[in-house]
Amino acid sequence: MDSLVLCLFVTLLAAVGHASAAEDVPWSQNYVILYGQEHTQLLNQGKEIQISMDQSSGSGFRSLKTYGSGFFGMRMKLPNKDTTGIITSFYLRSHTPKHDELDFEFLGGKTQQYLLQTNVFTNGQGFREQRISLWFDPTTDFHNYQILWNQHQVVWFVDDTPIRVFKNNNKIGVGYPAQSMQIEATIWNGSWAGEPNWSQAPFQAYYQGFGIDGCLAQNHTIGFSECSSPTFSWNGVKYWKLDSQQQSAYEDVRNKYLVYDYCLAGSKPPPECPSNQ
Numbered sequence: 001m002d003s004l005v006l007c008l009f010v011t012l013l014a015a016v017g018h019a020s021a022a023e024d025v026p027w028s029q030n031y032v033i034l035y036g037q038e039h040t041q042l043l044n045q046g047k048e049i050q051i052s053m054d055q056s057s058g059s060g061f062r063s064l065k066t067y068g069s070g071f072f073g074m075r076m077k078l079p080n081k082d083t084t085g086i087i088t089s090f091y092l093r094s095h096t097p098k099h100d101e102l103d104f105e106f107l108g109g110k111t112q113q114y115l116l117q118t119n120v121f122t123n124g125q126g127f128r129e130q131r132i133s134l135w136f137d138p139t140t141d142f143h144n145y146q147i148l149w150n151q152h153q154v155v156w157f158v159d160d161t162p163i164r165v166f167k168n169n170n171k172i173g174v175g176y177p178a179q180s181m182q183i184e185a186t187i188w189n190g191s192w193a194g195e196p197n198w199s200q201a202p203f204q205a206y207y208q209g210f211g212i213d214g215c216l217a218q219n220h221t222i223g224f225s226e227c228s229s230p231t232f233s234w235n236g237v238k239y240w241k242l243d244s245q246q247q248s249a250y251e252d253v254r255n256k257y258l259v260y261d262y263c264l265a266g267s268k269p270p271p272e273c274p275s276n277q
Contacts, residue, residue: 022073022211027061030212034060034184039202048208053086053187054201060186063212067092068180068227070214071234073146073157076106079187079203080139083108085196087188088205090145092181098124100177102154104145106138107131107193108203114138115259118156118164122175128270130164131260132253142208149177151228152240162242162250163257167272174272178224180217 026046033040036059041050051059074090086108093101101121106114113133120128136143146157154177156164168176187205189196196203213234215227230236242250263273 022209022213024209025211027207027210030063030065030210031061031183032064034062034186036060043206044208047210048206050204050206051185051187052202052204053189054203055196055198058186058188060184060188062185063183065212066180066182066217067212067214068217068219068224069150069232069235070212070227071146071148071239072183072212072214073144073209074183074185075142075144075208076138076185077140077142077206078106078114078138079108079205081200081203082110082197083114083200083203084110085189085191085194086203087186087190087193088203089187090185090207091183092147092149092177093184094177094179094181096179100179100181101126102147102149102156102177102181104147104156107190116158116163120154120166120177122177125175128166128262129260130258130262132163132257133259134158135257142206144209148234148239150235150239151178151224155242161253162246163253165242165250169272172271174270180219180227183212 024047027042027049028046036057039052039057039059040061043050049061051061053059072092076090078088079086088106089104091101091103093099099121103119105117105119107117108114115131116134117129117131119126144159148155148157152168154166155162170176185207187203215232218226228235263269
């Protein structure tokens with residue numbers, strides 16, 4: 001019943017959500033291999049890529065260009081076997097000594113029940129993990145994962161449902177991602193997540209949707225100075241906060257599927273957490 005209610009929310013959100021201007025283009029138009037070339041394979045006339053991991057190596061790809069704001073998305077289908085210790089990801093990252101980063105990380109397990117972990121790094125500082133259990137099986141079909149990033153907020157979406165919000169709280173001394181970033185997608189072994197069952201290898205993940213709806217950054221360290229213009233749709237007032245339907249769906253996810261939140265882990269929540277605002 002819970003999943004049915006959430007599906008109704010998703011239907012409503014799809015009607016009012018972001019209409020991405022990004023076209024469905026071949027992978028090679030916007031991306032290049034990051035590592036593990038021999039563990040990648042282009043499919044469907046280059047509009048889908050498989051990345052894989054075995055005991056010798058993982059693999060990944062990154063965007064050719066760097067962005068300073070945007071509404072970034074990709075469709076993913078995850079490995080459908082015992083994925084203990086295997087992390088499949090989609091994220092934004094700056095390549096600076098004290099980097100910014102916005103993560104989708106899918107934490108594998110002995111069954112196909114993944115945990116979805118999101119995280120925020122600002123000036124090299126992370127430890128802002130949240131984890132949710134998903135209300136669907138992410139291994140049987142492609143699902144859409146998006147990150148909205150502007151000067152007001154970062155929002156993570158799963159199939160148009162907001163699952164996390166990180167507000168710009170610079171005014172109270174909280175770091176906020178403002179460095180220009182590349183889009184990356186990888187599959188790798190997280191030693192902290194358990195020892196993989198290599199007899200199950202190769203672990204294969206599939207990605208689609210390679211158009212990019214973002215502001216190209218000319219300066220590789222500072223994003224917002226050149227990418228905060230309201231002429232970009234994702235910087236408009238509509239995207240400064242969740243609307244009422246999005247807020248209801250977001251609260252529904254937190255109430256039913258949240259399994260870990262760094263804001264609730266310590267005796268004193270960090271200043272950016274809702275209880276302190």
